Amino acid sequence: MSQRTVVIASRVGLHARPASLFAQAVAASGAQVTIGKQGEPSMDGSSILMVMALGIGHGEEVVLESEDDDVLDQLVTLLETDLDAE
Amino acid sequence: MSTQNAVLQGVGVGRGAVWGPVATVRPAPVVPADEPVPADPAAAKEKVLAAFSDVAAGLRAQAEGASATIADVLTATALMADDPALRAQTGQRIDKGEPPLHALVAVIDSFAVMFTAAGGYLAERVTDLNSMRDRVVARYQGLPEPGVPPLDRPAIIVAPDLSPADTAALDLEKVLGIVIEQGGPTGHTAIIAGQLGLPCVVRATGASSLVDGDIIAVDAANGTVTLDPDDATKAAVETRRAGLATLAEATEATEDGATADGHRVALLANIGTAEDAERLTDAAVEGVGLFRTEVLFLGAATAPTEDDQARVYARAFSALGGRKVVLRTLDAGADKPLAFVTQAGEENPALGVRGFRLVRHAEELLRTQLEAVARAAKETGGTPWVMAPMIATVEEARQFAAMAREAGIQTVGVMVEVPAAALRARDILAEVDFVSLGTNDLAQYTMATDRLLGSLVDLLDAWQPAVLDLVAATAAAGVETGKPVGVCGESAADPIMALLLTGLSITSLSMSPSAVPAVRFALSKHSLETCRAIGEAARQAPTAAEARAAALALVDPQVREVLALG
Numbered sequence: 001m002s003q004r005t006v007v008i009a010s011r012v013g014l015h016a017r018p019a020s021l022f023a024q025a026v027a028a029s030g031a032q033v034t035i036g037k038q039g040e041p042s043m044d045g046s047s048i049l050m051v052m053a054l055g056i057g058h059g060e061e062v063v064l065e066s067e068d069d070d071v072l073d074q075l076v077t078l079l080e081t082d083l084d085a086e
Numbered sequence: 087m088s089t090q091n092a093v094l095q096g097v098g099v100g101r102g103a104v105w106g107p108v109a110t111v112r113p114a115p116v117v118p119a120d121e122p123v124p125a126d127p128a129a130a131k132e133k134v135l136a137a138f139s140d141v142a143a144g145l146r147a148q149a150e151g152a153s154a155t156i157a158d159v160l161t162a163t164a165l166m167a168d169d170p171a172l173r174a175q176t177g178q179r180i181d182k183g184e185p186p187l188h189a190l191v192a193v194i195d196s197f198a199v200m201f202t203a204a205g206g207y208l209a210e211r212v213t214d215l216n217s218m219r220d221r222v223v224a225r226y227q228g229l230p231e232p233g234v235p236p237l238d239r240p241a242i243i244v245a246p247d248l249s250p251a252d253t254a255a256l257d258l259e260k261v262l263g264i265v266i267e268q269g270g271p272t273g274h275t276a277i278i279a280g281q282l283g284l285p286c287v288v289r290a291t292g293a294s295s296l297v298d299g300d301i302i303a304v305d306a307a308n309g310t311v312t313l314d315p316d317d318a319t320k321a322a323v324e325t326r327r328a329g330l331a332t333l334a335e336a337t338e339a340t341e342d343g344a345t346a347d348g349h350r351v352a353l354l355a356n357i358g359t360a361e362d363a364e365r366l367t368d369a370a371v372e373g374v375g376l377f378r379t380e381v382l383f384l385g386a387a388t389a390p391t392e393d394d395q396a397r398v399y400a401r402a403f404s405a406l407g408g409r410k411v412v413l414r415t416l417d418a419g420a421d422k423p424l425a426f427v428t429q430a431g432e433e434n435p436a437l438g439v440r441g442f443r444l445v446r447h448a449e450e451l452l453r454t455q456l457e458a459v460a461r462a463a464k465e466t467g468g469t470p471w472v473m474a475p476m477i478a479t480v481e482e483a484r485q486f487a488a489m490a491r492e493a494g495i496q497t498v499g500v501m502v503e504v505p506a507a508a509l510r511a512r513d514i515l516a517e518v519d520f521v522s523l524g525t526n527d528l529a530q531y532t533m534a535t536d537r538l539l540g541s542l543v544d545l546l547d548a549w550q551p552a553v554l555d556l557v558a559a560t561a562a563a564g565v566e567t568g569k570p571v572g573v574c575g576e577s578a579a580d581p582i583m584a585l586l587l588t589g590l591s592i593t594s595l596s597m598s599p600s601a602v603p604a605v606r607f608a609l610s611k612h613s614l615e616t617c618r619a620i621g622e623a624a625r626q627a628p629t630a631a632e633a634r635a636a637a638l639a640l641v642d643p644q645v646r647e648v649l650a651l652g
Contacts, residue, residue, distance in 0.1 A: 015207050020162045027170075047171035048162065049197050052211070055204045 004064045005038070006076045010083045014056040018083035023048035025078055031068040033075065038063055045075075090314045094292045096265070098309035099276040102285030103326040104242065105303035105315055106262045108296045111245035111252060112232045114220040121185035131180040134190055135173055137225040141218065142167035148236070152257070163214050167222065172197070187223055194219045217252075235298075237261070242304060244296045248275045258282060263304040265311050267293040283334075287311055329648035333607050342372055343595070343606050345588060349614040352594035353602050354410065356574060363402035363411075366599060370606070373410030375522070375596020376574040377402065377470075379455065380417055380424075388426055389451055392458045399462035403470065411468065412522065412572070412596070414501065415455055415486075417441050417475035427451060436536065441476025441501075442486055456493035464494070473499035473522055478506045483517040502571075503527035508556035511563035511571075518569075522596075523560055525575030529553045548577035549630040554586075558625060561590040572596060581608035581649055582637050588614070589621030604649055611642045 010018040026033045026045040035051060036042030038061055043050035045064070056062055062079070066072050124130035145164035149157040166172070172193060179189035198215050201208040220232045233252050234243060237260040245252070247268040253275060263285040269275050271288055279286035285306040293311065296302065303315035303323050312319050343353035354375030357363055359382075363374065382390055382398055403411060418424040419440025427448045432438035445452050456472070463470050474486040477500040490498040502508050503524035515521060525548045530537045532553050535545040547553075557573070564571030572594035577583045579601035585608055587595060595605060612620075620637045627633035638651060645651070 012207070016162065017158055020158075020165050023165060023169075044171055047169050048165045049169045050171050052208060053197065053200045053204070055208060 001065055001067060002069050002072055004072045004076050005061055006064065006079045008056055008058055008060050008062065009080050011058050013058045013060070014054065014062070014079075015052060018079075019051045020048055021083050022075070022078060023051050025075060026071075029068070029071040029074070031066050031071040033064060033066040033068075033071060035062055035064055037061070091316055091319060092313045094287075094290045094311040094313070096287040096290030096293070096309050096311060097271050098306035099271055099279050099286040099288060100283065101307045101326075102263070102283065102330060103303070103305045103307065103323040104263045104285045105301065105312075105320050105323045107239070107241050108244050108298055108300040108302055109235055109237055109241035110296065110298050111234050111243060111248065112230055113246070114232050115224040115227055115229055117187045117191055117223060121187055123183055123185050124180075127180050127183065130186040131177050134176060134180065134186045134222075134226060137222045138167050138173055138176075141221045141225050144221075144231070145218075156257075159214065163218050166215060167218050187226060190222060190226075191219060242302060244293055244302075246294060258284075263287075263306075265290050265293050265296075265302070265304060267291065325644060326647055329644045332611075332644075333603070333648050341370075343609055345609055345612055345614045345617060347613045347615075349588070349617075351584075351588050351592070351609060352410070352572075353606055353609075354412070354572070354574075354594055354596035355599040355602070356596050357402070360398050360401035360405065363405040366406065371409075371599055371602055373406060373412075374402075375410075375412050375572055375594055377411055377413040378417065379414060380422055383416060383418060383424055384422060386425070389454065392454050392461070395455060395458035396461045396465070399459055399470075400466050403462055403466040403468035406468070408468075410471070412471040412473060412499070412574075413459055415442070415452060415472065415474050416444065418444060436530065442474040442482055443476060445485070445489075452489065453493070456490055456495060460494035469496060471497040471499060471520065473501055473518075473520070475501045475524070476503065476527075477501060477514065478504040480510060480513045480517060483507075483514045487518050501527075502560050503531065505532050505556055508560045511560040512566060515563055515567040515569050520570040520572070521560060521564070522572040522574050523557055523592075525553070525557065525573060525577040528556060528575070532556060544630070547630045548575065548580075548583060549624070549633045551625070551628060551630065551633060554625055554633060557587070557592075558590050558621070561587075561592050564593065565591050570594065579605065581605050581645070582620075582634065582641060582651060584608060585612055585617045585641065586621050586624050586637050589617030589619070608641075608645050608649065611645045616640060616642075 008014050023046055033045035034042035035045045043054060064072055064075055142164040145160045149160035152160060175193045176190045180186050194215055198212045201212050217233060224232050234256055237257055240260045240262050242263045242265060243261055244265045247266050261284060264279050265287050266275055267290055269288040276286060276288050285304045287304055287306060287309055290311050301314055303312040303319050343351045352372045354373050355366055355371045356376040357374050358378045418427060419435060419438060427444055459470060459472055472490050472495045477483050483500045486500060487498045497519045499518045499520035499522060500514060501524050502511060502521045507514055526537060529546045529548055533545045533550060535542045561571050570593040573587050573592050574596035578595035579597035581604050584595055584605045620640045623636040623640055624633040627636045641651060
């Protein structure tokens with residue numbers, strides 16, 4: 001199991017469109033990915049409801065976990081982008 | 087379903103009107119309280135999961151044809167319907183023997199509780215969750231999709247009420263108007279309809295009896311919904327639509343004011359500060375017809391210095407670029423006393439030392455102001471017109487013109503607000519380059535009526551025949567001498583009066599910037615000849631009320647309708 005720590009770049013946090021893009025990317029990858037705040041229980045990354053319920057704000061740090069390093073790297077890139085600006 | 091031209095009365099939002107077919111919004115499905123536990127839980131679970139998938143697929147299909155903002159909402163809602171956590175939790179509850187719809191409602195509610203607790207953005211998404219829930223429940227029950235139906239032709243949306251999500255999902259290209267039975271004129275449906283410019287009637291009692299395909303006419307100005315409208319009703323709707331479209335264009339328009347046949351009338355703004363001038367940057371006015379400078383002086387314990395004044399004037403001139411600006415020198419006294427100049431103990435301050443008359447004992451005040459204006463003009467490359475208020479005699483006009491030209495002002499004028507000046511306008515125009523009529527004060531002095539006395543407001547009417555006579559006399563002197571005569575009082579903002587003034591050969595109208603679009607629109611719909619006829623008709627009337635009625639009778643019906651002139 002690999003881990004990545006990433007700071008959310010989207011100005012609105014991991015809500016709305018950014019949350020939806022993230023959940024879609026996880027689902028499309030086919031890999032099992034969890035997401036959570038440091039030290040808190042992690043959630044299924046492909047569930048937009050769970051991801052939104054985490055209530056992750058702009059500039060907050062999250063931990064991603066998966067067996068698939070390539071998928072993790074892609075997701076880190078995604079979260080480091082201001083998805084709301086695009 | 088209905089007798090022709092039966093009318094439902096409600097509360098209108100806006101002024102729009104439209105007619106077309108009804109599209110009713112379907113109510114949310116109800117989960118029966120006594121929903122049985124299915125005999126075959128596995129089959130029931132499959133059916134619920136299929137309903138989730140179908141709803142998600144439907145939302146995605148809808149998103150494809152929608153605008154970007156709505157597509158985002160629909161895609162996110164589709165993603166919720168397909169959510170693996172949601173599906174798994176619902177499935178587990180059904181496996182444990184819960185009735186399927188209760189299970190799915192319980193799971194969605196648990197997310198709704200979480201979102202509501204989080205507050206802010208997430209709490210607002212609860213509406214999306216609930217609309218997704220209603221869709222899945224309806225799908226499971228084999229009912230048509232709740233909410234706004236997909237529109238295959240332009241239609242008027244009829245509903246008990248619309249949720250914000252329903253309103254957000256509206257396909258605006260196909261929505262002609264909105265009729266709701268509940269809600270209120272300040273509710274969210276009304277607000278959104280207002281923003282979108284959709285004709286809307288709320289609290290339309292009886293609207294729930296309408297069915298898909300009924301033809302109705304919606305008149306927001308009168309708050310009515312007409313069932314099966316006849317040709318005359320439809321025609322009235324079309325007239326209003328065309329008129330409002332034209333008015334909208336006129337509001338967007340930035341072209342110079344002119345009559346239908348191209349006779350130019352400058353449309354100008356009244357301002358009081360440099361900030362006002364800066365706000366005019368995008369306003370469709372040709373310049374400033376009245377820059378009241380007293381604001382600079384009011385509240386000050388001592389007169390502002392030439393430097394201070396020059397800075398403010400320069401800022402205003404720069405903001406206006408090359409546009410025309412008419413600056414009025416200090417108009418203090420009467421209702422605008424100044425600590426450092428106003429004489430105490432005047433019994434009738436409106437008839438006392440005010441306006442240009444201050445020069446009698448405080449000449450330096452005016453000289454300093456004129457120097458400041460001239461300096462600001464030089465610094466900014468502007469060419470302001472400068473006029474003095476409260477001129478009653480030719481000598482006063484002559485004295486002011488001499489002082490202003492000495493300071494370096496090129497275009498010098500005076501206000502005509504005292505009947506004496508109006509009656510001798512020809513002689514006054516011999517001394518100055520232009521005059522501007524202040525109709526508020528002109529009415530006050532003509533009718534011997536204190537402007538501040540609300541109980542006499544009928545006497546202050548600019549439609550009073552004697553006031554119109556003085557305006558006409560001043561305008562005629564302008565024609566005779568070939569010099570501009572403007573109007574910068576409240577009356578210029580009245581579209582009917584604006585037509586009359588144009589007919590009397592007034593060359594510019596100055597008003598609050600927000601009044602300009604309606605006046606521009608009214609002007610553009612009448613020829614100079616009609617304006618002249620309006621002027622003649624009004625001037626023959628013996629009373630103010632008859633003068634206005636005579637003018638109104640000649641105003642184009644479409645303009646009357648659009649501007650609600652009565």
